[in-house]
Amino acid sequence: MKISLSDAHALVSDTLIRSKVSTENAKSVATALVMAEASGQGGHGFRRVPAYSAQARAGKVDGFATPVQEKPTPGVLRIDAQFGFAYPALDLMVAHLPDMARRQGIAIASIHKSHHAGVMGLTVERLAEMGLASMMFANAPAAMAAWGGSRPMFGTNPIAFGVPVAGDPIVIDLALSKVARGKIMAAKQKGVAIPDDWAFDPDGNPTTDPVKALEGTMVPAGGVKGAALAMMVELLAAGLTGAQFGYQSSSLFDDKGKPPALGQMIIAIDPQATGGPGIADHLVDIATEISAEEGVRLPGRRGKSARQQAALDGLEIEEDVINAINKI
Template sequence: MTVLSVEELERLATEALRQAGAGAAQAVPTARALVQADLAGLPSHGVSRVPMYVAHLRHKRVDGNAQPTLAHRTPGTTLIDAQSGFAFPACAEAVEAAIASARECGIGAGVVTNSHHFGAAALHLDPVAQAGMIGIAMGNSPAAMPAWGGRTPLFGTNPIAAVFPRRDADALVIDLSLSEVARGKIMVAAKQGKPIPLGWALDAEGNPTTDAQAALHGAMLPAGGVKGAMLALLVEMLIVSLAGAHFGAEADSFFEDAGNRPRIGQLFLAFNPRGFAGDAVYHARLEALVAAMLSDSGTRLPGTRRVEAQARARQHGIEIPETLEKELRELANA
């Protein structure tokens, strides 16, 4: 392993994307978002994705010079078309619009269509928490899980995240994919030649497997069995019907260099407590629940590990495999 500063990692990631054809308006926010995932202790959604993004640029699966456009707006809702660019610039616009709507209406929704991989879902919600609002994020993704009882991948891992700001403490952050684990963890295991636990995935023949490579060509298993499968279905229907995006089964795998433009979607919701029972009630009830949780010895608040990881990384730098550093430098011509 090797340790790099946040600034150096952002520079390498940005330059790698630019060398592959992305303009600054796409490369800079995308690189920054990936590094933020590493900062938060989420390496499966961090700069380990840069080689994949570079391959997608080279194979025209993503438009590195796309400019997100406003497709539709009402007082409470906004639809942003990512124009087949990277997700991060379009998602930032959608989140900003959701916050603005929530200030006016109490609740706001920002939806993105014709999009790409949007990384760690919860990180998009930082501006919502900073605005003192509750945030929810979700997105669909290329087919990785079968419908309940089936074996052919149809839905994505379809992550859901939420953030609940606190007045004098770090926000509560909930972030989960609806598969047993995020597919990025299997990607990392495959790159490192490591096995995965039984129960994470099926191979292409529908058999349980511990082979990460076989899992990438098979199907993920839903978290919590039928309940996870139903939640994945919910996200799929909600995103696609509101955004007009591709179903997961219509988007080629992110883990293939060549393929179609995924054109998937994301949804962001912002709830302004002032539009409901008010800030004072929101904070009083939230802190009462937090106190009850912490009264039970051993309880860990959601988001705590992320805050601890960020503090360590800012002080000591970000640790990545030496092979990844070498690959990033080669892609960046650095």
């Protein structure tokens, strides 16, 4: 079925409110999921609603949690998500971190006791639209082994980067597994096979079965380099924030176990402070040069274009997804 963005937001928000989530938190989560869906990231969009709702009803995520912030030093914003959804904590970060970065040139937000960070490109894009460059790191429940091992140790541990370019930011958002785990979850929900180079089954063999893939481990992007980067993100997002490590965290896909208590780290940089008054034109120069070559698309532009189109035409929701939401 086709649905407008406003109706989609109301659908998700109302569903969460029925599932023991406060109105304010439900609206924050709904905004993130609808924007993910509109960006073409279905694995982080409406397909998350059943799991989010079940976790809130079970108390695995506290739907009524209010994130708490402190500023232990002028350049550090520390946020306790209180075992609630990540999105209200990220909203709190966006409300405070930009001013800190402008005053000092750079500032860091540390979030702990958090949950699924969603499409992190949307978060760094918000900062880029405020004139800041930023990097974001998040850990996730263990899904990848350390290089040479078979025990799930790190999550897919995404990295996102955004930089302002004349009002049209460049946004890079990537998981450190070969593909995002959400794509395998979406394949499971659709009942379709996955390529045999996405994941290993519990015995360490390549698999096309998304169920076995979710029980096994993900293939790291770039082999040993991707595994090393996943470790780096784990140390930044969980080690330095005091959050639980991926191997300690429960699944984001069911309502079993204790809160995942994950972490996120966001670094915001004021380009004017690092590059001087001509930095805006300097960034436009490299963006123009890169995109001048035929076939090259600057990262982040496709998702933004998709959201603009969705604002006009609405969203197509697959029948199985809408049925699952309507049953909640």
